[in-house]
Amino acid sequence: MTLPRDQASVDPAEVAKFEAMAAEWWDPNGKFKPLHEMNPCRLDYLTAQIAGEFDRDLSKPQPFAGLRVLDIGCGGGLLSEPMARLGAEVTGIDAGGENIPVARAHAEAQGLEIDYRHTSAEALVNEGAVFDVVMSLEVIEHVSDPAAFLQVCAALVRPGGLFLCSTLNRTPKSFAAAIVGAEWVMRWLPKGTHDWSKFRTPEELAAMIDATGLETVDRKGMVFDPIRWNWSLSDRDLSVNYAMAAVRPA
Numbered sequence: 001m002t003l004p005r006d007q008a009s010v011d012p013a014e015v016a017k018f019e020a021m022a023a024e025w026w027d028p029n030g031k032f033k034p035l036h037e038m039n040p041c042r043l044d045y046l047t048a049q050i051a052g053e054f055d056r057d058l059s060k061p062q063p064f065a066g067l068r069v070l071d072i073g074c075g076g077g078l079l080s081e082p083m084a085r086l087g088a089e090v091t092g093i094d095a096g097g098e099n100i101p102v103a104r105a106h107a108e109a110q111g112l113e114i115d116y117r118h119t120s121a122e123a124l125v126n127e128g129a130v131f132d133v134v135m136s137l138e139v140i141e142h143v144s145d146p147a148a149f150l151q152v153c154a155a156l157v158r159p160g161g162l163f164l165c166s167t168l169n170r171t172p173k174s175f176a177a178a179i180v181g182a183e184w185v186m187r188w189l190p191k192g193t194h195d196w197s198k199f200r201t202p203e204e205l206a207a208m209i210d211a212t213g214l215e216t217v218d219r220k221g222m223v224f225d226p227i228r229w230n231w232s233l234s235d236r237d238l239s240v241n242y243a244m245a246a247v248r249p250a
């Protein structure tokens, strides 16, 4: 099947996997349990990077007021919602049509205004849209061509703006944790959710980001501690999950 040019990064088989689980986005014990558990740690990373780049004080109410944030591959809105609560003007897009009504209904019930759209990043580029912050967490390992996808993400970042993303490293440890552990043993995720060969190392990701004209400025590991059962950020350990930040020079 040939997709329209404005959906080149979308891998329909990957998106179908998420659409099949759409009803469970907000169930903390459902198929997205790992994302719910990671959320505080991911948010710490996102908020610190945004506050640093735009000189915002996180102790103030609505610290992100006036910032336009795009969440690419927003799913049920697990990250779009907290960004909206922090005052940002949030657009959430997802290639999976089933995800959008779930995200919309949940935000509405929370009294949050978020512009959710079933569309692709390519289509937004064609509209000429740009944002202060573009983020895409846990999406890059599910697209058809990560380098091309990152080019499109980058095109949506305004000069002086910030790009934030996270994904899985390609290491023996990530195979043990994300495939064997999470899918086969713990059954947190349906078997086949992740294809280890699609994981990218931080060096590979940084090279792809730098090739877009953005400049990578930070990277951190997100480390799960099974004894304390919590996630934390790490400067050293990027061996399984990690996040990266990049800016478009003004």
Ligand SMILES: C[S@@+](CC[C@H](N)C(=O)[O-])C[C@H]1O[C@@H](n2cnc3c(N)ncnc32)[C@H](O)[C@@H]1O
Residues within 6 Å of the ligand: 009, 010, 011, 014, 015, 018, 019, 035, 072, 073, 074, 075, 076, 077, 078, 079, 093, 094, 095, 096, 099, 119, 120, 121, 136, 137, 138, 139, 142, 143, 144
């Ligand atoms: C693992 S989920 C992550 C959801 C959300 N970013 C989060 O971290 O909570 C991946 C999401 O990306 C979407 N997706 C996959 N490929 C995409 C693409 N090329 N463009 C937009 N969304 C895509 C899927 O439909 C799914 O909702």
Ligand SMILES: [Mg+2]
Residues within 6 Å of the ligand: 138, 139, 141, 142, 194
């Ligand atoms: Mg994933």
